[in-house]
Amino acid sequence: xxxxxxxxxxxxxxxxxxxxxxxxxxxxxxxxxxxxxxxxxxxxxxxxxxxxxxxxxxxxxxxxxxxxxxxxxxxxxxxxxxxxxxxxxxxxxxxxxxxxxxxxxxxxxxxxxxxxxxxxxxxxxxxx
Numbered sequence: 001x002x003x004x005x006x007x008x009x010x011x012x013x014x015x016x017x018x019x020x021x022x023x024x025x026x027x028x029x030x031x032x033x034x035x036x037x038x039x040x041x042x043x044x045x046x047x048x049x050x051x052x053x054x055x056x057x058x059x060x061x062x063x064x065x066x067x068x069x070x071x072x073x074x075x076x077x078x079x080x081x082x083x084x085x086x087x088x089x090x091x092x093x094x095x096x097x098x099x100x101x102x103x104x105x106x107x108x109x110x111x112x113x114x115x116x117x118x119x120x121x122x123x124x125x126x127x128x
Contacts, residue, residue, distance in 0.1 A: 032057035
């Protein structure tokens with residue numbers, strides 16, 4: 001009887017941990033629809049551009065999930081895969097934009113990269 005209770009607890013704990021991990025992963029990055037809406041507001045995108053960008057972002061999200069699954073435990077390989085996916089996604093989005101929108105998008109991306117570098121540096125500094 002105690003074994004049954006123990007195994008039930010282990011199964012429950014594992015299920016709770018997996019659902020929490022999935023929820024945290026989704027909280028880190030907004031859905032493709034939300035990301036596209038933010039870009040629509042920032043870049044004054046047309047409805048057609050927004051729909052195409054939503055599809056691009058959804059594909060990127062799937063590619064990122066696949067990369068995480070394929071590279072579990074290998075942080076360098078995962079980082080490399082993620083950087084490639086981000087560059088490819090940005091390139092696809094840029095092809096849909098007008099010159100003015102593309103310039104503003106590049107500025108936004110530059111700010112994003114700088115923010116990521118500052119976060120990475122702060123994390124490294126806090127572990128010293």
